[in-house]
Amino acid sequence: MLGDQIRTRRELLKDADRRYSLRQVAGRVGIEPAYLSKIERNEVPPPGEETIKKISRDLELDPDVMLAMAGKISSDLQEIIRKRPLLFSKMLRALKEAPDHAILEVVREVTDGDW
Amino acid sequence: MIQLKGTNLVLRFPQVHPKAKASIEFMRTLRVPNDGNTYPLPAGLGSFELEHIEDHKAQLPEDWLKRGGVMLPMFQSEAMWISFNGTYPIALKVATGKINAITGELWTNELTDEPQNYVVLSEQPWLDGYAVEQGTVRQFVATPLGSGESAEEQITGEAAFGGIQIQAFPMKREVYKELFESPKLTDEVQQYLEIPAFLRRCSEPAMGLVPGGSIAQEIHKDEYGLDAWDLSAGSRCFIHTVNSEAWSELTDLPMPHKPISARDYKSANIPWFKYYAQDKKALPGSAILQKLKSKKEKPATKREDAEIGQNMSDLPVVKLRRSDVVTEGVF
Numbered sequence: 162m163l164g165d166q167i168r169t170r171r172e173l174l175k176d177a178d179r180r181y182s183l184r185q186v187a188g189r190v191g192i193e194p195a196y197l198s199k200i201e202r203n204e205v206p207p208p209g210e211e212t213i214k215k216i217s218r219d220l221e222l223d224p225d226v227m228l229a230m231a232g233k234i235s236s237d238l239q240e241i242i243r244k245r246p247l248l249f250s251k252m253l254r255a256l257k258e259a260p261d262h263a264i265l266e267v268v269r270e271v272t273d274g275d276w
Numbered sequence: 277m278i279q280l281k282g283t284n285l286v287l288r289f290p291q292v293h294p295k296a297k298a299s300i301e302f303m304r305t306l307r308v309p310n311d312g313n314t315y316p317l318p319a320g321l322g323s324f325e326l327e328h329i330e331d332h333k334a335q336l337p338e339d340w341l342k343r344g345g346v347m348l349p350m351f352q353s354e355a356m357w358i359s360f361n362g363t364y365p366i367a368l369k370v371a372t373g374k375i376n377a378i379t380g381e382l383w384t385n386e387l388t389d390e391p392q393n394y395v396v397l398s399e400q401p402w403l404d405g406y407a408v409e410q411g412t413v414r415q416f417v418a419t420p421l422g423s424g425e426s427a428e429e430q431i432t433g434e435a436a437f438g439g440i441q442i443q444a445f446p447m448k449r450e451v452y453k454e455l456f457e458s459p460k461l462t463d464e465v466q467q468y469l470e471i472p473a474f475l476r477r478c479s480e481p482a483m484g485l486v487p488g489g490s491i492a493q494e495i496h497k498d499e500y501g502l503d504a505w506d507l508s509a510g511s512r513c514f515i516h517t518v519n520s521e522a523w524s525e526l527t528d529l530p531m532p533h534k535p536i537s538a539r540d541y542k543s544a545n546i547p548w549f550k551y552y553a554q555d556k557k558a559l560p561g562s563a564i565l566q567k568l569k570s571k572k573e574k575p576a577t578k579r580e581d582a583e584i585g586q587n588m589s590d591l592p593v594v595k596l597r598r599s600d601v602v603t604e605g606v607f
Contacts (some may be wrong), residue, residue: 181377270277272284272330272344273512276437 163213163230168201170220181220190215207231278513280346280446283323285513287366289446296446298362298397302326302348302515304533306541307355308489309414310570315491316548316593317404318541320357324348325532327514337481339348343592345514346442349523350544351535356416357404365447365456366397367498367505371585372416372485373428374437378407380496380564382432387445389502392559394445396581399556400497406487406568407495409561415490417507417571420519430568441516445505455500481522484570492550494558547594 168221174183187197199205200216207213213231217224232272242249256264279286281299288439289296303320326346331342347369350356358370367387369376379393387394395403405413406427419425421438429435482531498504 194337269279269328270446271328271346273278273279274514276343276345276441276514 163207164201164203165225166222166227166230167216167220170222171201174220186216186219189219207233210236234261278511280326280328283326284361285326285346285442285515287362287444287446287511289506289509289511292446293449293452296366296449296452297366298360298366298444300362300368300442301359301361302358302440303359304536304537305355305357305537306563307353307417308491310399310489312354313490314412315489315492316550317493318355318357318548319546320359321541322538324350324430325509326354327516327527327529335526340482340516343514345439345516347516349517349520349531350517351520351531352418353535353537354418356418356485356490358416359402359403360395360397361399362398364397364452365500365504367394367399367445367447369426369441369443370392371441371526372406373421373426373432373435373439374441375427375429375431377384377403377405377416378559378562378563380427380431380562380568383441384452385443385507385512387502387507387510389410391393391562392498394498395495396498399462399499401551402493403495404491404493406565407559407561408487408490408566410495410558411492411494412561413491414487414496414568414570415491416485418483418517419486419516419520420480421482421484421572422480423484425486425566425569425571427486427565429545430486431564433478435484435491438484439517440485441512441513443510443512445507445510446502447504448506451504452498481519481526481590483517483519485517486563487568488571489506495554495561496553497557497559499557500583511564549594550594564586568606 162194171181171183171186179185184194186196188242190197190209196205200208208216210233213233214224215226217220217227225235225238227247256267279288284299287297302324304322304324305318305320306423308318310316326348329336329340329347360368369378369387371377371383375381376383376393378395379391381393386399403413404417419459421429422435423429426435426438428437431445444574448453518526521530523531
C-alpha cells in the first residue's frame with residue numbers, strides 16, 4: 162500500500178541521514194508530522210496529487226508509481242488523454258497486453274540532454 | 277523525435293509531415309592510407325552497434341548521462357562513414373567533439389548557410405569525413421580522447437566532449453508539398469529511393485575522431501536554401517563513442533565486432549566506390565579543417581597502409597550514380 166511504501170523508503174533513508182525523520186520530511190513537504198504518520202500507517206485516505214508528488218520528490222520515489230498506488234493518475238496525463246481521447250484510449254487499449262519491451266519499442270526516444 | 281532501431285538512428289517529424297523521416301547508420305570501415313593520395317570511397321563492413329545511454333547508467337560518468345543520447349563502441353584502429361537513408365529532405369548537422377565536420381566551426385544549435393554547416397538528405401547519401409576542400413574529405417578516424425589528436429582538441433585545446441553530435445531539421449511541409457507532391461515530379465522523386473546506399477555495406481573511455489586519409493567525396497551545396505527548413509522542428513542526438521577497451525567495463529557487454537584490417541579488406545576483394553552526382557554543386561571545404569594534423573601512424577599501420585596503397589590498382593572500383601538501380605554486391 163502507499164503508506165507502507167512511503168514509510169519503508171523514509172526509514173531506509175533515515176538510517177543514513179537524520180534529515181529523513183518524520184518531522185523533517187513533513188516539514189519539507191508542508192504537512193503536519195501527525196498527518197504524515199497517519200498516511201504511513203494507512204489510517205487516512207491517500208493525500209492529494211500535489212502532496213503525493215512532494216513526498217515522492219523528497220524521498221526520491223517515482224511520482225507516477227506512487228500516484229498509481231494511491232489509485233490516482235497524474236493530472237498532466239489526464240490532460241493528454243482529454244485532448245485526444247479517441248487516439249489515446251485506442252492506443253492504451255492496444256498496448257494493454259503488450260510486454261514492456263514492445264511498449265518501449267513503440268514509444269522510446271533517444272534522450273537529448275545538456276551539451 | 278529520434279529513436280534507436282537496431283543499429284539505426286531513426287529521425288521522424290510526424291508533426292511536420294507523415295513522410296518526414298530518415299535513418300542514420302554509422303558504418304565500420306577500413307582506414308584509408310594517409311599517404312597524400314586521395315582514395316575512392318571504402319565499403320562499409322557492417323554497422324557500429326548503438327545502445328541507449330540510460331541502459332548502462334550505473335557505470336557511466338555523470339556528464340555523459342546529462343548529455344543523453346546513445347553509445348557506440350569503437351576500436352582505436354577503426355574508421356567510420358555515416359550512411360543516410362530516406363526520401364524526405366532533411367538538413368543534417370554533423371559534428372565530432374562539437375566541431376562541425378563541414379565548416380570546422382564550434383557547435384551551435386543554429387543552421388547557417390554562410391557557410392553552409394549541414395548536409396542535405398537524401399541528396400547526400402553518405403559522409404565519410406571532414407570536408408577539407410571541394411571534392412575531398414578526410415576520413416573519420418578514431419583516436420582516444422585526451423591524446424591531443426582529435427579535431428576537437430586541435431581546435432579548442434580541450435578534450436571536453438568527444439563523440440559525434442547530430443542535429444536534424446526537416447523541410448517545411450509547405451515547401452515539400454510544392455516541390456515534391458506535384459504529380460509531374462513523381463518520377464524524379466522516385467529516383468531518390470534508388471540511391472544504392474547499401475551497396476557500400478559490401479585509457480579514457482571516450483573516443484574522439486581525427487581526420488585520417490583523404491577520400492574523394494563532394495559535400496553538396498543546399499539547393500533549397502535556408503528558408504526551406506523547419507527550424508522549429510529540430511532534433512539532436514549525442515553519440516558517445518566509447519573506446520573498445522572500456523566498453524565491456526561500462527556496459528557488461530562484449531565488444532560486438534572485431535576491428536577491420538587492411539589485409540581483411542584486400543583478401544576479401546572488396547571494391548572501392550566512386551559516387552557521381554553530376555547535377556550537384558559541391559561546397560568548397562573548410563580552411564579550418566584543412567589545417568588539422570592527421571592521426572599519428574603506428575609502424576604496423578604504416579606497413580598496412582603502404583601495402584593497401586600499393587595495391588589499390590588491384591581492387592575493383594564501382595562507379596555509382598544517383599539513378600543507379602539498387603543491386604546487391606557480392607562481398
